[in-house]
Amino acid sequence: MNQVDTATSVVPTRPWVASRSSQTKGLAAPLIIGIAAYLIVLFTGFAGADGWALLFFLLILAMSFVRSRKLGKTKLTNSMFNVVITGGALLAFAPWLSIFYSLVSKGFHGIYLGYFYHDMRVTTPDDELNLGGVGHAIIGSSMMVLIATAITLPLGILSGVYLTEVRGRLTRLVRFVVQSMSGVPSIVAGLFIFTTVVVTTQTFSGFAGSLALSILMLPTVARTAEEVLKLVPEDLRSASYALGARQWRSSLMVVLPTVRSGLTTAAILGVSRVIGETAPLILTAQSISSFKFNPFSGQIASIPMYIFALLQIGTEYSMARAWSGALVLMVIVFSLFVVARRLGGKDKR
């Protein structure tokens, strides 16, 4: 009997994927269409990048129609929707890509070493970009965010512990309220703190600002804390109870330590949520142009308000500084994200 030798190497293939050559041939048509669209834009009323994009889209759509017309109605619809959905997705992503690009291209001019440790006390709107800085705003934002974290992290953890450990009768209510609270408009949070704290203390303050930020930060921290605590396997709790531990010991000494990095993530995500908020600060901390280290009396600087103030001045250099401040803020948020993602995987499961 002939034994087929299965040890001879057989090469895995993917016959359903278009071959290299037909893939490159497939790119030829869109490329030609792109160039055609560009030429049309140059010579007619379709102006600008958006004109080109629209033209490109319509031409590709037409090409798909012509190509798939003979394949039957379902294949035709499929091809057309391929184009429509891809186009729609690109349009959805375009603003964010544009923002990221602008942050770098426009903000990069104003960045110099001194930008980080100077303030705007002596800088006029027409001073060149190697003067002035965002240092005061960084300090102010950091102080406010720190205070807000000190307030919301414990409350968020308590909320998470309630929902996962204590699991009392109000569980559904608490969860619902936490979720709904994330919809409070930032200006309303500012308005509330203004009515209560600012009016009573007769002064704007960084502290009032951090209270307003806390209102906006708490839902994020609480929700993340709950998710992180939910990941703790039930066996861990069971083992602890089976050893005779009381609930509070079990929570504090067994459950919480295992989610340490997860809770740090909750704090970081909360910070990234509020560090860019402007509206609440308009009503509570306002803004100033010099360094200040006391968050409890008087106005204080912050990065979003720094940007906001510069935007309203509107001179060429102010706008450039606004972009630079925004770039700094974006880098901070991005770094927070990266750290949060790293930490996210580190909990011992």
Add this chain to the structure above:
Amino acid sequence: MSDSGLITAPQAVPEKREMHVVYSLGDRIFRRIVTAGALTSLVILALIGLFLFARGAEIFRDMGLKFITGVKWATGSEDGTTAAEFSIGPMLVGTIIVSFIALIVALPLSIAGALFIEFYSSQRLKRTLVSLLDLAAAIPSIFFGLWGIQIFSSIAEKWSILLNSYLGWFPLFSNEMQVFGRSPFVAGLVLAAMITPIITSISREVYSRTPRELVDTCYALGGTRWGAIRTVVMPFGRSGVVGGAMLGLGRALGETVAVYLILNLVFGYNFNILEAQGGNIASLIATRFGEATPYELKGLLAAGFVLFMLTLSVNMIATSVVQRAGKDHS
């Protein structure tokens, strides 16, 4: 029946015994503290509503229903000869108009984005796009104001002019002053860019939970990718997408800074979305706050209360829709 081997003869069912969990003192204190901490969110929410209402109550009393339906926001004269009259009608309508423009534009784009990420992109591209999406959701609103003014305004202005020249006969798109650029239309488009990440994120998550076998069955029956999406994925994800859209709407309703910077605040009803005037409640508060008299401040607080109730209701409905969608399909 007699006993046989190890099996006892069946007895009648006895009375149930009560089982109580008795917590030690330490545990009781612990549970109290934790419950109190968890309820702070509820307390804060209630306090916000209460304070805004209490401080704004005078305005509600003085203006009655005209607070919502009136047309004026007048501070009155200093000697008291003309009374102050505050109403948020135009701003409330403006809030809704701008938010709806944002939603109408954002929803199809978000659905396309979600479908693209889930069904039209390779594994590697999908991972990149999901990270991009998360980052986009974290973009602070002031960036959208900045980008809106410096970069997008001119593009949107061009579109407005085009829209007006072809469809200007339709009341919605007419423009008397022929000044474009700082209109509800432009502000709505910027808000659309702002709320797209949330809606896309939630929609994508719902679509990813479509049972794999239902999609496979569509292909096994000889269907195409769009056929599978239309037949199975979109019906499955419908309630989740609606919930996501409402969350996006809630965000747009309360947006302050972007609208403040882009929209030309004019106090009056304006249904011509291409006309450069409008406003929403949030930007009204931000604008008038600085120079407000004590009485006007109460008016702003009353306005804030209305905004608060509006966004809270939208968010509560959205939350329950999304939660129910999650439960139905888990």
Add this chain to the structure above:
Amino acid sequence: MSQIENSTTMQTQNSDENGTTMNEITTSGAATVVADRPLGLETRGVHAWFGSHHVLSDINLQFPERSVTGLIGPSGCGKSTFLRMLNRMHEFIPSAAMAGEVLMNGSDMYAPEVDAAAMRLKVGMVFQKPNPFPAMTIKENVLSGIKLANLKVPNHDEVVEKCLTRAGLWKEVKDRLNASGGSLSGGQQQRLCIARSLAVEPTILLMDEPCSALDPGSTLRIEETIHELAEKITVVIVTHNMQQASRVSNYCAFFLSDGGPGVLVEADATRKMFTNPTDTRTADYVQGKFG
């Protein structure tokens, strides 16, 4: 018969107890099933990978027309993967790769110019867990394949009745065609899925453990249905249940994996596989010594 090419053939005429004549089965290296009728489907040198993980090796199998072939073997040896290669569903998994040919009517369905969606109209599939479309009524479920492929059908009601009858479900649902698909019992739902697959008129029906989630009563009902279906179409059924294999199939193919890729140990008429298999491993498996 002319289907045998590069194999050593032993052809003898045999009669079993009922007087039906069957040709003796041939084996060539990896086992092949040959019979006296045209082939509904044939695989030649089929391999499958997930990434670098080699899961199927050199499967040469022939499926005679209008018969039921059971794919048997312990779990994890690639039977379901192989089934999914027969209607090109395997390629939906991102890391999937293959080698070899799957021939339908003599031509390879993996050739670049083949329209996979059109092919799947001819090769239907029923899955393990019954999965009628939840958002559709019973009638809409049956017609869903026709709608998806936009087939022109003159009389929808006629098709619905015909398919539900062939699937053995017509009598039970004919008065509630507008009820939701999910309102049926498990066994009824699976028969609905069978009716749905039949609506696009396939010549081959692939079934991936269709009864494993069902109670014995429904299982028997579906096995009867399979018998009736095999009068007109070719059925390939993956099953863990050897008794089911012996009840329902005309031919069996025994897959086995020793930790490496799954291989085809033996393929033959069912009766022979169960009473007098050629390979000792087959004998051990059908006698329940492992699996």
